Amino acid sequence: MKTAREQCEASNTLKNAGLSQTSHRKRILHILIHADTPLSVSDILRQLDQERKMNKVTVYRILSSFKSEGIIREIPTDHGVNRYEMACQHNPVHPHVYCRICRTMTCMPPITLSQVWDLFAAPSDFRIDNINVSITGLCRTCQRK
Template identity: 30%
Template sequence: MCERCNYRKFMEDVGIRPTEHRLAVLQVLGNAPHPMTAQEVFRALQAERAINRVTVYRALESLVEGGVVDKMSAGDRSFRYGLAPNEHHPQHAHFYCRLCGAMACLPPESLPPAFQNGVPSIVPGIVEKYEIRLDGICHHCRQRDA
C-alpha cells in the first residue's frame, strides 16, 4: 500500500462509500508496480480473503466512476486498472508489450514535453482525462526471441 495515500479519504472525497472490499481493491492497486487486469486484482485478493469475482468487478467500476482508479485500454482489447493521478502519483504514460501483454508504468518525465505541465492550451475544450500508451516489444521478450 502506498504509505502516502489515504484511500478512505480518496473515496469519501468523491462520494464513494469506503467499503472493506473497495479499500482492499485500492490497496492491491496501490501495491502493484504496474496496472493490473481485473483478473489479477481478483487473484491477489482471493489469496488473502474470501471474495467473489463480481464483487471485484463492481468495486473496480465504482472506483473508476468516482475517478479514484483509472481504467486503461491495452493493446489486446482488454483493460488494466491503476490508481488515478493524485497528489502523490502524477500522470504518466504506459508501455504495453504486444507479445507478452505486460503493461509498465513509465516515469512522468517520459510524457511529451507539451503534457509535462498539464494539458496543452491548444486543446479546444476541457480535458478530463487522457491516456498515453506506447506499444512495442519489451526487453524480456526481445531477449527471449534473440
C-alpha cells in the same frame, strides 16, 4: 510512478470520494495504491486474500465506482483487457509502454500539461481529466526470444 513514502490511504480516499467504506472496496483500493504497474481485474483477483474471495463481477463493479468517482484511471490495451491505476496526486497522468507478447505494462515518467497541449492541441475550453497515451512494442525480455 510512485514514491514509497507518499501514498494515499484507502479509507481516506473512499471518504473523500463519498463512497461507503466496505471491506471489499478498501481491499481493492489498497491493492491499487500499492501496485507498481497498472493492474488488470485478473491481477487484482490474484492478489486478493483467499479467505476473502470476491467474484469478478464484484471487482468490476467496485472498479467502475472508483472510476466514476475519479479515484482510478482505466488504461485500455490492444487485447481488450483494461488495466487500472490510481488517479491521485501521487500518480500524475503519464504514458505507458505495453509489451504485446508478455503483456506487461510499464509506467513512464509523467508528462507536463504544456507537453500535453503540444501533443494533442486540444481546444482551450476543454478540460482534460484523463489521457491515454499507449506505446506498444516488445519488452527487453521478449526481444531476445
